[in-house]
Amino acid sequence: MDFDVVIVGGGLAGLALAAALRRSALSVALVEGKAPSFPEGWDSRIYAISPANAHFLDAVGVWRHLEVARTEAVRAMEIHGDAGGRLDFTAYGSGVSELAWILESSLMQRELWETVKRQGNLALFCPARPQALTFEADAAQLTLDDGRRLSARLVVAADGADSWTRAAAGVHVRFDPYDQQGVVANFTTGQPHRGTAFQWFRRDGVLAWLPLPGNRISMVWSTGEDHGRELLALDHAALCARVAEAGDHRLGTLELITPPAGFPLRLMRAPHSVAPRLALIGDAAHTIHPLSGHGINLGFQDAQTLAAALCDKPAYVDCGDLALLRGYERARKEEVVTLQTLTDSLHDLFRPATGPMARLRNLGLNLTNTLPVVKDLLVRYALAS
Numbered sequence: 001m002d003f004d005v006v007i008v009g010g011g012l013a014g015l016a017l018a019a020a021l022r023r024s025a026l027s028v029a030l031v032e033g034k035a036p037s038f039p040e041g042w043d044s045r046i047y048a049i050s051p052a053n054a055h056f057l058d059a060v061g062v063w064r065h066l067e068v069a070r071t072e073a074v075r076a077m078e079i080h081g082d083a084g085g086r087l088d089f090t091a092y093g094s095g096v097s098e099l100a101w102i103l104e105s106s107l108m109q110r111e112l113w114e115t116v117k118r119q120g121n122l123a124l125f126c127p128a129r130p131q132a133l134t135f136e137a138d139a140a141q142l143t144l145d146d147g148r149r150l151s152a153r154l155v156v157a158a159d160g161a162d163s164w165t166r167a168a169a170g171v172h173v174r175f176d177p178y179d180q181q182g183v184v185a186n187f188t189t190g191q192p193h194r195g196t197a198f199q200w201f202r203r204d205g206v207l208a209w210l211p212l213p214g215n216r217i218s219m220v221w222s223t224g225e226d227h228g229r230e231l232l233a234l235d236h237a238a239l240c241a242r243v244a245e246a247g248d249h250r251l252g253t254l255e256l257i258t259p260p261a262g263f264p265l266r267l268m269r270a271p272h273s274v275a276p277r278l279a280l281i282g283d284a285a286h287t288i289h290p291l292s293g294h295g296i297n298l299g300f301q302d303a304q305t306l307a308a309a310l311c312d313k314p315a316y317v318d319c320g321d322l323a324l325l326r327g328y329e330r331a332r333k334e335e336v337v338t339l340q341t342l343t344d345s346l347h348d349l350f351r352p353a354t355g356p357m358a359r360l361r362n363l364g365l366n367l368t369n370t371l372p373v374v375k376d377l378l379v380r381y382a383l384a385s
Contacts, residue, residue: 029152035126182228274326
């Protein structure tokens with residue numbers, strides 16, 4: 001079976017790329033190991049979606065179909081240091097209606113999945129797993145575990161940080177573990193959050209509360225492995241008390257609505273995100289520390305940029321042409337490297353320390369809070385990412 005583009009991986013980035021190609025003349029295949037399952041209650045995997053990516057999801061026909069009652073606009077943000085530092089952002093002060101949107105991973109994946117299932121130029125192979133990948137001068141050959149062979153002008157690796165496709169293509173990446181884990185859980189709150197996101201740079205890690213609809217929040221606590229295991233071992237009442245105390249009881253009493261879960265944190269850099277007839281997107285191309293909340297936003301921007309390159313190319317240009325793919329790589333490199341460097345530096349800056357370093361980092365937060373021009377630049381960059 002011959003295709004112009006074969007996307008391996010039906011996560012958010014891969015589905016977004018497929019949906020973005022729906023009006024193109026390209027033939028597209030999507031390979032995914034299993035159909036997504038959706039929790040009945042609240043999903044503990046929560047993302048902060050930038051306005052730019054909300055517009056992208058709207059352009060591919062997804063955003064307007066999301067369940068409004070399960071999305072929450074971020075209208076303010078408070079960032080606290082570990083020794084009195086503070087930085088505040090508001091949508092009103094930045095001249096926008098919202099700083100970001102908070103919503104569940106499963107909510108976006110459901111709509112993207114249903115969108116691509118109806119897509120006229122797409123063949124969905126699910127359940128199906130890749131078994132072998134070879135590259136020839138005029139096409140790539142992907143063999144599935146059931147023996148079917150797909151020929152493609154371009155193969156897109158969208159199968160996550162431990163990408164089988166990337167490894168099969170011989171692309172080597174560098175993993176730098178943070179020796180931390182992210183602990184996530186959702187809570188109801190005793191007091192309204194009023195659309196405010198909170199972040200505390202603490203001696204034991206970075207604690208974030210993201211507003212969910214109603215009096216609910218999603219927590220991400222990026223912390224050392226030992227402390228993470230300690231949090232996960234707490235009974236529900238003790239965990240609620242610990243999280244409320246760590247957040248200075250800003251929203252009153254907390255009650256757990258999803259069981260806590262943990263995942264290891266690591267930085268992944270790829271020297272190149274393209275090769276002849278191959279492109280990497282999403283976590284297959286890069287991972288960053290979750291303190292910025294930008295991981296999936298980078299993946300969506302990868303999908304948007306690659307789709308634009310494929311849709312706008314002249315008809316005589318091959319989808320797998322290396323010059324075309326390098327244009328995509330150049331377009332994405334600055335933002336990816338900037339955010340990886342920024343989040344990695346912030347992680348290092350707020351490692352547990354006392355004395356001059358602690359005073360310096362908190363002074364930096366307070367100083368930035370008094371400089372409207374600097375704050376506006378930070379917000380504008382976040383809105384566009």
